[in-house]
Amino acid sequence: MTVLAVVFFAIGSAISGAASSMPMLVAGRAIMGVGGGGILVMIEIIICDLCPQRDRPKYLGIVMSIFGLAMCVGPLIGGGLAEHASWRWIFYLNLPVAAVSLVPLLLFLRVKYKRDAIGKMLARVDWGGNTLFAAAVTSILVALTWGGTEHAWSAWQTLVPLFLGIAGLGLFLWLESTTLIEQPTMPLRLFANRTSSGAFGLTFVASILTYWMAYWLPIYFQAVKEDSPTQSGISTLPVSMIMIPFSILAGGGVTVLGKFRPFQFAGISLMTIAMGLFSLLDIESSKGHWVGFQVVAAAGGGLLLTCTLPAVQAPLPEADVAIATATWGFLRSFGGIWGIAIPTAIFNSHVNTLLDQGRVSEEAVVNALRNGGAYALASVGFIQSIPPDIKQQVKTVYVESLRLVWQVAIGFGILGFLITIIIKEVKLREDLETDFGLVEGANNSSSSEVAAESGRGVVESKAEKSVTGTA
Known part of the structure; x- marks a missing residue:
């Protein structure tokens, strides 16, 4: 499935890059989505099949730090390609990456799985x-x-x-x-205990805030600071530079301490504070301000990347690990949708309100900014094409609309903090209970050796064994 997901992602990228019409582009993006979603979930499921619960966070920390890096560096690469090359290269760039990743997957990935006919697998979807x-x-x-x-x-x-x-x-x-x-996509038994359901909720909120930040900081830099797409990507580098070490720190900390709640409280608190700090950004904000604010946000986002999945899995039996991990990954992606859609609706609506109040005196510019135009035109090219006296008015509209966007984000941060309160600290299991894992003898290693490397795991083939206790 992992290899198939990479292949789908590559095929979708090729179709999107070569698209000659909008339907073709949409179809390519849909295929990319199938592959990309499969890649994200299958990587996490493989880690869960190889490592005991307590050791998973340190490996997930490495994986999720790369995820955070990609999401933050993506605008830099995309902006550079859009500015200096063609938008098609945003998709074509995925092809060599997919090809390189397929080589080690085909050569070294040897995991146990239950073979079944494709027809039966499709029937269970x-x-x-x-x-x-x-x-x-x-x-x-x-x-x-x-x-x-x-x-x-x-x-x-x-x-x-x-x-x-x-x-x-x-x-x-x-x-x-x-x-x-x-076999439901999201069986409700996964939400039957307060710890798993709370961790799912925190994952959803954290994803909303992460995408909120990733998509709206570039709007500030391009429309207010007049950065080019490439410079805007450079301006958001503090996020990726800080998120990576804090993601690894949280993963290692959960493994060493066996506790995930301290990292959850710290992470959501820092992100909420950062949303408030972002609301202070204006035309005159210095580099020290917007870099420092990003550091706070990235530290919180990095901590949250790796401390929610252990809380989801801790109260559940190992037999539910795969579906719980898939649901966790789904909610993370689902949160990203709202992290873009909600602030976009708030921004566009508030821009219209300010324009109705006569905040911009040039009628042609007002018409261009209305009904989503401000979001679409948030670029240095548009801003610099406006006469100086009107430019200041337009920037003020952007600043005030962005301020409301960040203020609403504070509310989501507070919601995430309240959700964290209901999560209970559950002991992370130190034994690996699975019928899957590495194939015996593959790569001169076995499932038991992988578990032993962690210093505490032993392999037991008891997939149906459940964990008792209230969570």
């Missing part, structure tokens, strides 16, 4: 639940996109898709709780 969920989320995103821009928030064009989407999510949860689906 929750097609109904996945379709319903995708339709519900799409409907809500349409409402968030239209609200305050194309249509008023009180208009039926906004309310109908919003209510249909919410109803669809409710129907999805009901469907997942029934026996109609043999």
